[in-house]
């Protein structure tokens with residue numbers, strides 16, 4: 001099954017609405033979930049996700065989601081945290097303990113190799129030692145040697161952002177992009193994210209060897225509108241496109 | 245000196261340094277939280293330019309039509325061994341200069357103006373628009389637009405417009421429409437004029453006016469420098485120089501260039517980076533605009549009005565008001581993100597030179613080589629002279645990029661224009 005990874009910022013648009021959506025997630029249609037822990041400075045996200053962090057930051061309550069985390073875990077769904085290193089650095093090991101206690105499988109840290117490159121290796125080593133997956137996050141702007149060097153430090157799947165930030169719509173060459181990452185990391189599981197919109201895009205990504213897609217900005221808009229049916233239809237449709 | 249054997253020297257691709265950087269480039273950041281200035285670029289830049297800014301291919305094929313226009317405006321430009329200067333300096337090593345002043349508009353700026361106008365024309369827009377300080381970029385934009393039969397609206401910083409009337413004549417000759425900025429053509433300009441009727445104008449105001457004009461008239465904005473795509477187009481300079489050195493059996497020990505936004509410098513030096521790890525590379529700025537020594541490496545605005553996204557770069561602050569030095573092209577507050585990263589990581593060194601050193605360097609260069617270089621380029625020449633003095637016995641091969649001629653900037657020598 002190809003990976004379909006819905007993204008949610010915890011606490012957005014409010015805890016009740018988000019919990020309502022989490023309750024109806026068709027657990028047989030998805031295999032990974034990505035949760036954004038609200039950040040004070042989500043600088044590599046686009047305007048929509050930035051707004052979700054701002055609101056999530058006000059609403060998020062630590063205890064509310066635990067039952068969901070264990071529910072997803074029991075249903076075989078792997079959970080990943082999206083966290084900015086600038087937020088978690090001061091209490092890094094504590095935060096990893098917190099995630100592990102809630103059965104998260106790993107973490108995506110968008111600013112680690114951009115803003116804290118000199119700390120990246122030690123950080124990844126620490127996660128490896130603790131049996132927690134570090135998911136490398138790359139974009140077209142990541143230099144070749146960094147892509148290969150960082151990937152060597154882990155066995156996990158790769159998160160590849162197609163745009164400079166989420167929810168951005170800049171023209172890009174899909175075939176060239178996948179060709180480049182495939183040639184740098186042959187055989188590696190690559191999941192694409194950031195600005196994926198059309199079914200055609202998803203089909204092309206899968207045809208070119210992609211192992212899945214992450215969907216964020218589009219879902220947040222449905223949450224905001226409290227559009228539960230739209231959400232379920234969308235997940236259904238995406239699953240169909242991925243497996244076509 | 246090498247003759248112009250076009251097909252052997254001119255590259256078929258532009259070179260983009262981003263995939264070869266030692267660390268990831270920080271992505272552009274929205275300058276305002278409520279909307280995406282990155283998305284807004286879709287309406288400001290030709291689609292193909294935007295794609296080239298963000299796709300990060302190592303090699304981008306230069307369209308045949310652009311190669312033809314490069315030939316028409318004088319590419320490849322000469323690489324000349326400055327033997328008279330070597331003799332004058334009593335230098336035992338070798339000095340070469342790549343002469344971008346030999347292009348039709350007299351500077352490297354035309355190297356990116358042509359492809360930007362070409363892509364804009366292909367996309368069927370109404371015209372192109374940009375800002376210009378001293379006028380080199382405006383001249384290149386006007387010519388490139390004219391070659392592709394596009395109207396060009398150029399906003400020229402008011403003080404330069406008044407001080408350099410010949411530049412306006414040049415742009416008009418190339419069918420460019422030039423107004424002093426702030427102008428009455430835009431809402432932003434009218435507002436500034438109302439609040440500060442006597443303002444001399446700044447590049448920031450000019451950029452803001454050009455972008456507003458582009459959005460309102462379905463024009464496209466032409467990027468002078470700083471953004472990666474301009475450096476990529478300028479890579480024709482360095483790729484030619486590499487080839488010319490190779491044909492001469494020479495190896496560059498030292499590369500020197502001047503930095504305004506970084507386009508001539510990046511274009512000249514970056515093609516050497518992947519396979520010349522031992523080549524020393526030095527970026528010169530004006531002592532009055534010490535972005536690399538006194539600037540901070542941080543996210544900052546590219547334009548004063550904050551319409552464009554923020555980039556991580558060395559910056560003196562977007563509101564930095566530089567002194568009115570002769571080298572108008574070096575007054576920019578920041579420097580291209582890729583160049584900034586390479587400076588930050590120590591791969592590229594920096595130097596600063598004073599106006600007095602620049603004037604002296606221009607005189608020496610004119611007296612020995614006969615070339616009256618642009619004040620901007622004079623900074624690179626001044627650093628080269630310093631380098632020679634400090635490495636008298638090293639027998640290095642030094643290559644300096646002379647980014648333009650200074651025939652319209654003679655007031656630096658004390659004569660009125």
Ligand SMILES: Cc1ncc(COP(=O)(O)O)c(C=O)c1O
Nearest residue numbers: 469504505506507508573620648
């Ligand atoms: C002749 C010349 N050299 C250098 C520059 C500096 O710009 P950049 O750093 O983009 O090459 C300019 C800019 O106006 C210029 O006209």
